[in-house]
Amino acid sequence: MAPQRAVQLSLKKPTHAVCVVGVETPVNVYSDVPKGANTFGVSGSSEVKIYMVYDPARVAEPTGRAHWPLDANVDVVVVADKVSKDLNDLKVKVSYFESPDARALGHSVLYLTGVDVSLDADTGRTGKVKKGSSDKKTWRWGSRGSGAILLVNCDRDVRGSREDLHASHLRSLEDLQDMSPMVLSCGGPDELFESHKLVLKVSLPDSRRLRVFCARGGTSLSNYKQVLGPHHEVYEVERHPGESDIQFYVEGLAFPDTSFSGLISLSVSLALSEVSLFTDSVTFRVAPWIMTPNTQPPLELYVCSVTDAHGRNDKFLEDMAHLALKANCKLVVCPRVDNHNDRWIQDEMEFGYIEAPHKSFPVVFDSPRNRGLRDFALKKILGPDFGYVTREIQYAGASGLDSFGNLDVSPPVRVGNKEYPLGRILIGGNFPKSSGRRMARVVRDFLQAQQVQAPVELYSDWLSVGHVDEFLSFVPTSDQKGFRLLLASPSACLQLFQELKEKGYGEAAQFDGLKHKTKRSINDILADKHLRRDSVHVQKCIDWNRDVLKRELGLSESDIVDIPQLFFLKGAYAEAFFPDMVNMVVLGKYLGIPKPFGPLINGRCCLEEKVRSLLEPLGLHCVFIDDFLSYHQLLGEIHCGTNVRRKPFSFRWWNSVL
Numbered sequence: 001m002a003p004q005r006a007v008q009l010s011l012k013k014p015t016h017a018v019c020v021v022g023v024e025t026p027v028n029v030y031s032d033v034p035k036g037a038n039t040f041g042v043s044g045s046s047e048v049k050i051y052m053v054y055d056p057a058r059v060a061e062p063t064g065r066a067h068w069p070l071d072a073n074v075d076v077v078v079v080a081d082k083v084s085k086d087l088n089d090l091k092v093k094v095s096y097f098e099s100p101d102a103r104a105l106g107h108s109v110l111y112l113t114g115v116d117v118s119l120d121a122d123t124g125r126t127g128k129v130k131k132g133s134s135d136k137k138t139w140r141w142g143s144r145g146s147g148a149i150l151l152v153n154c155d156r157d158v159r160g161s162r163e164d165l166h167a168s169h170l171r172s173l174e175d176l177q178d179m180s181p182m183v184l185s186c187g188g189p190d191e192l193f194e195s196h197k198l199v200l201k202v203s204l205p206d207s208r209r210l211r212v213f214c215a216r217g218g219t220s221l222s223n224y225k226q227v228l229g230p231h232h233e234v235y236e237v238e239r240h241p242g243e244s245d246i247q248f249y250v251e252g253l254a255f256p257d258t259s260f261s262g263l264i265s266l267s268v269s270l271a272l273s274e275v276s277l278f279t280d281s282v283t284f285r286v287a288p289w290i291m292t293p294n295t296q297p298p299l300e301l302y303v304c305s306v307t308d309a310h311g312r313n314d315k316f317l318e319d320m321a322h323l324a325l326k327a328n329c330k331l332v333v334c335p336r337v338d339n340h341n342d343r344w345i346q347d348e349m350e351f352g353y354i355e356a357p358h359k360s361f362p363v364v365f366d367s368p369r370n371r372g373l374r375d376f377a378l379k380k381i382l383g384p385d386f387g388y389v390t391r392e393i394q395y396a397g398a399s400g401l402d403s404f405g406n407l408d409v410s411p412p413v414r415v416g417n418k419e420y421p422l423g424r425i426l427i428g429g430n431f432p433k434s435s436g437r438r439m440a441r442v443v444r445d446f447l448q449a450q451q452v453q454a455p456v457e458l459y460s461d462w463l464s465v466g467h468v469d470e471f472l473s474f475v476p477t478s479d480q481k482g483f484r485l486l487l488a489s490p491s492a493c494l495q496l497f498q499e500l501k502e503k504g505y506g507e508a509a510q511f512d513g514l515k516h517k518t519k520r521s522i523n524d525i526l527a528d529k530h531l532r533r534d535s536v537h538v539q540k541c542i543d544w545n546r547d548v549l550k551r552e553l554g555l556s557e558s559d560i561v562d563i564p565q566l567f568f569l570k571g572a573y574a575e576a577f578f579p580d581m582v583n584m585v586v587l588g589k590y591l592g593i594p595k596p597f598g599p600l601i602n603g604r605c606c607l608e609e610k611v612r613s614l615l616e617p618l619g620l621h622c623v624f625i626d627d628f629l630s631y632h633q634l635l636g637e638i639h640c641g642t643n644v645r646r647k648p649f650s651f652r653w654w655n656s657v658l
Helices: 173-178 189-193 314-326 376-381 441-448 490-502 524-525 529-553 608-616
Strands: 015-020 025-028 038-044 046-055 077-082 088-095 106-121 148-150 180-187 197-202 210-215 224-228 235-237 246-252 263-271 275-286 298-304 330-334 349-356 359-366 387-390 407-409 413-415 418-420 424-431 456-459 470-475 483-489 560-564 567-571 573-576 585-587 589-595 623-626 644-646
Touching: 015 025, 015 077, 015 263, 015 275, 038 046, 046 088, 046 376, 077 088, 077 106, 106 263, 106 275, 148 180, 148 246, 173 246, 173 359, 173 623, 180 197, 197 210, 197 224, 197 298, 210 263, 224 235, 224 585, 246 275, 298 314, 298 585, 314 585, 349 376, 359 376, 376 387, 407 470, 413 529, 424 441, 456 529, 470 585, 483 490, 483 529, 490 529, 490 560, 490 608, 524 529, 524 589, 529 560, 529 567, 529 573, 560 608, 585 644, 608 623
Parallel strands: 015 106, 148 275, 298 330, 359 387, 424 456, 483 560, 589 623
Antiparallel strands: 025 077, 038 088, 046 077, 088 106, 106 180, 180 246, 197 235, 197 263, 210 224, 210 246, 263 275, 298 644, 349 359, 407 424, 413 418, 470 483, 567 573, 585 589
């Protein structure tokens, strides 16, 4: 609330003023004082509270007839307790005296009209608007914080081409559920509002980030009129006779980003002849887009139906269906007509959600990759209570690192004394201070601006495709830690093969059972100097990331599981030598892992057996799936070719402490 100017009194005629119920109104008792006066006293109507503001070191509170000295900087503040029924029905009287026992030298009379003017939203974060919040202008993080929350209205409640936020008019009553309620209190005598006006305002920058609708009752869309938003920064409120509350609905139009902190302020002023008498404000924060990690329960598994030189991927789809059934997860198959034979659905989009106390819904983040699946999220996923957001790269095309296989998020972690209850986003880029590939700035800036999942940039430019999902994954566990970080490990693979050689299995062959791949014995692999050299290089790259992950996620070695995996260099960049097992899909305790076609020991794949021995004691179920022809040979694996929508966190993001 803006500070109030003091009311000036006069001995010659009564003064009239408007005061807002519950708000302090200063009264200047020094503006017109009779000659010879040394003290003053104040009285008033029972509905008016009178407060004397003074320095106890200079002034002793008077007894008996409360006469206060005029030379001790004693200030008077009045507060109306109730809304006036009529104009000027509240009274304050100031009397001036030469001495305590003398008659008054003069009187000043102040007639007040009490009005209720307040702009309120759900600052208590309970899901309902509550009047009387003391500090609505300041937005505070934490479980004891306060401040209203705004959702970006990025779903589509009515069939159309774009999100609801692009419509300047209300398209359905259901759309109101995506908006935050706001109430303007305007109680008081009707005559007052004939001469005074109420004005809603928003700054020019903020007007582009929200839209405000005024509700006038009824169930017709015409009862809801846009009053603030793009090209509408000021609205003179139309108050009807007898009206004490006016309902508004506020929608967000933009997510936080590099030039927008997420905070938006609205104000209402009570004005007379263009002079503002009182202003009240409320601040909203736009809800951030939040990613969900592998540790959150799966809701839907997405996969594409495609055809290539080896035929259709029907067997892969069948395997995905069985896996989804085990995990009690819905399977969604994107047909060729929608994917245009683009199978890399993880690269195209990332599922997340937005949340306010009154509403939450999933939001798909569409990558700037824009290949065959470029329209899938917008045309097939956007809908009622399913939002959409994207970031496009201006003046340049997307690189491989702009695909969302290069975007992941950790489970909740603690780093020293700092909590990350929603985890931390992980993206891949170049080696620090080098000139390699990075994710586009427009995407990095967007992720950083959401604040609640502070991103960590890893080194992934050593890979041909360049995605973080090629060397790391997270899996849920039932122990106190709650998860493990899986890292691809050439060293672990070479060590396993060396142990098997020493046990007499050196002639067991990698790729045994594959028709389209030349077999390589364990002896041959271990003797391959180029493969060993490549493995040393790749292990150094992964170890550098290991140190970053331990530091930025607060992990210890016991939180990390090394998954045996070999890579080879093609030019300067690495590719998986056999199907990359960390590039798995995680559906609760069920893991869909690329079948590695490792050497068979007593009829069983030694790589599968090793991974089972590492993960199944943690309560996980390993399901190995053949993706060799349809995915691996095209430089991707199961995670690249699937996508999972997961259950949102139970933790409310506004309770974070930043």
